[in-house]
Amino acid sequence: MRQVAVIGIGKTAFGAFADRDLRSLAVEAGEKCLADGNVKVSQVDEFFLGNFAGPSFVGQNHLAPYIAGAMGMTGIPCTRYEAACASSGAAFYHAVASVAAGLNEIVLVTGVEKMTSQTTPKVTEILAGAGDTCGEGRAGATFPALFAMIARRHMYEYGTTREQLAAVAVKNHENGAKNPQAHMRKIITLEQALKGKPIADPLTVYDCSLISDGAAAVLLCPLERAHEFTNKPVKVLGIAQTSEQVALDQKADITTLTAVAAAAQKAYKMAGLTASDIQFAELHDCFTIAEIIATEDLGFVKKGEGGPYAASGKTRLDGERPINTSGGLKSKGHPVGATGTGQICDVVQQIRGEAGERQLTRNKIGLAENLGGSGATAVVTVLGAV
16 A cells, blocks of 8 residues: 655635635635645546545535546546535545555545535425434434434433633634635634524534535545655645444444544554644544544543543644634534645644644644544544655
């Protein structure tokens, strides 16, 4: 298996764009990525697309060649991956495998979602399709309700507080305010977060990620060839994708995202690292409780200590292990199909030293954790400076 490098990244802003369609967003991110990696369209050997619900959100199927064709890429394999909110994380995982196995040399991975073309109730309904529609769906459970149950159980088991949940939102909004591509560049106080509009007890509107449009793209090649294209390649040190049951009632413990813990251990083993080696991370904070639990399942803290860890300030930009320097899904935005590749772009920016006001000094080894549904799919990637 060959070692793999990221040689280009490209993103659109994340937000609500009434004048943009899915294809134009994906093309913008892809073209920026190719330009960043100094690669021509004709040099791309394979195209992977991460998209959760294009057919439901915008009525378009057969999306991979639809987007590739708009970029002038024809005659190559073009495949769409769907894994709920981990769709482009899964696409990235399989793209790395393609390059590592020697099947292809230069591979473009794009994640995209156009969500705001539908009303909020309709978006909620579409997203609920990533849960157990036969059980949870029939009971009327949406993802805010499911993660509210997870939060309540975590509070019961470990004493996690609403203040600790709110601390995640406050920190991520502070980071997002420094990100020019973030959907909501708004600083909030702890008091505001606690007094937010109730969504699903104990979660308020400030505990929930945004309905967003956007796209992000990543370009891969063998590490041995990376310097043909860029003087700032980033190495894929470790990567793993795992899964578990979709429905909460089928999980042994809803306070643990088993797929995340399993993927982390596999990725660490591949990288030859441990959790203590990770200097910063982009975590899947679809809800504030998800970031808290991820810090535990990734091994950053012991089980039950995620809440105090979030409130301690250790995950801030100036903390011992900054988390979601981009603003996370909470502030940066969550166009679900683009989230996984967006996280990779954010980690790469930090490693390259291109994160602007959010730039870290300890930036050589970063991690991205992309979650699908209520934890049924997880992709964990460890990236490092070359």
